[in-house]
Amino acid sequence: MQIILEDNNAKGRSLHQLLEQSVDYSRVVSDLKRIANKPIGRLDVSNLLIFPHDWNVSKDEIHNSIIIGLEETENDCLISSGNIMGFVGVNEAEVFIKSRFANDDGHDYFLHYMLQKVNKLNIVNFDLRGGKDTIWDFLIYMFPDYLSKAIKQGLYKEYRHIKHNDTNVKGSIDVSRHIRTNIPFAGKIAYNTREYSFDNPVLQLVRHTIEYIKTHPYGRNVLARDSEMIENVSKIVFYTPTYNKNDRQKIVNANRRLVRHPYFTEYKNLQIFCLRVLRHEKLSFSGKKDKIHGILFDGAWLWEEYLNTVLKKDFIHPENKTGKNGFKLFEKGPQRIYPDFISEQVPKIVADAKYIPLNRQESYAESDDRLINIYYKTITYMYRFNSKRGLLFFPYPFEGEPFNKEYKIEDREGTLTKIGFNIPKNIDDWGEFQEAMKKSECKFKNTIKKISE
Template structure:
């Protein structure tokens, strides 16, 4: 079964009673409870770290006697034989969700030029591969993981416990060598071996070259993990390495490796996650569209705008003196005069849902206007995705010099290939940047 994000409510007439029974277990429940009960339900980025936002509060979807209503989450979720795919509302058709793939490519610095030629490209579990470079870089920022490991030696430089049995077998008659074992820190350990097995698995995937080679930093990190694990790496030992990593690592320094370990295990074990024998389990992989949209916009605006991150605290701002009340505008211009903006994944062009007089609309505007006041700015903007054509509108704040722009970035719907889609998006992004850096707003 398929639907799209923010679908406004779709009839459940096409679902049979068995499907409805499974979906009812998932519907109308907050994400935090669902994830606690179902470890194989992954919601990015929230499954892989602790964040200070309220993403756990919304539902994946709501269900009543007539309609199934989706929100900002995209991806795949299943229970028993029931499987529901939530595509982006900008998907060209059921087989090509170009918009979701494009945002993932931009945010995670990968290259999917071969997307159109790749069979089974809508296997949602393939999206796990996109996440690997992101977490690999975060973990490597703390260095290569070191752990104590038992090593066996047979030489004259004794520095551990003598292994009598091995010594008798190896060194009789005596030649000056002594067999002994040591427990020492090593880069070549079960976790780095798990990372290496994940690298080799991704290499064999149709998307593999784009995932591991497009970013120079990722290429360098991958080569380092290959180097430190090469001495003992054996492709036939994958299951043993997976088993040795089932217990989550806890380390006071290498904190980022916990998330990397988790994503590696999910990549290597996704078939068991999906097709296991556990009855009634909920499994899936979902992306928070609001987070993804915001991070995507940052990739095209970062040259001119600071991007405070409420999930990490980076570039934290404050509303009051004495560092009281943290605030996180999505974008703050680097140069004066200041301009502040908000990324909105919701369809702001749907006037019936977000009319100028609705309470929901005014709350959206109030937030940005408050940021404008805080940073002594007369320029604010809201950016949302708009099907097919760009959207520009200007709101002048009465009896002030303040201007609030509402900008819809055009999302193509008629391109025939992913390469053509990327080219069109690049043109639309350039138009967006030019508009934000000028005072003049084109007519809607």
């Protein structure tokens, strides 16, 4: 049974209203309780694809986020959502969490747009089909990220047993095979060798995934997103000369055992991803009772990374995972801090990216601890950088001027300003949506420029 939600619905929706009357209500509730109100880090995520798959890159700590909340009332259950988007299923219960900016017909252009920008893609025309097929499209977007992280660790090599039949004997003779193939004797010897090779089942799996993605309507755009991706694909093709499209199932079976090499850690993630694509299981695992399956996106991380593509010329975007652009907190000490954004110009402007709807005062009241903590964090960074200007960026569903609300800090010259980024919602054409987003990006940057002045 499919349950469709929007992200950041803090109040929750009636489960009775979301389900058809013929559905076994108690059974659905029982299934949902396996994932509800529990941090992702405490769930069995072996059959979940989570983006970003490296949880350490997310300042919002995705492992502490919950997928859905479930509150039982006297005659019903209220199901709520947060920053997590995507699809998750347990047994018969399937929950689709789309962005709150999706069209009424289900087209989630905003989520697609952010994924394309973050993954450096430019797909002009495509048809969003909705449901699990759209989730499949999301998988295609993610492949370059998985491949790039793996290849940065080097090309994976492992020992392989290779069968030969020639005159250059350099391994152990395979007597039974020699008798079967070389009688009457014509000079050749059947023998086996154990060689350290790039052309192994893991890279073959990646090669089959590449060839499969090429068959997707916009798969070639994904594989050629930039020079790095083109080079990575070329390496895989070059080092898998024995590729045969008819061996796909054999290669899939050979990769049931996941990579456990202490150095090639990213290849395990890539391996799981490729298996999911090649099996084309629509992200379901029928027959596996109580298994949690699906694909999830951290909206907070995705929003922050998207904003970086918009603001990178004017703002520094520190990276806590790599340590790039980090700042010392104390004059003497190892502690480093990583604001979401800090301006290139002086005096410094500190900015924090928030995916939650900061314009919804009924959902996030000014006295809400969650919102107060957001204020505290930004003001602390302002003090560290001797800044009088702090900004909070959030997506805002409005067609006019950006939402702009300023708070003056008591007994200080500093101000904290919420700036809503206009997200077009009632557009039914992908090309028109892209153009509208480009206009919103310009408005957003102009608003920041005016406030900075």
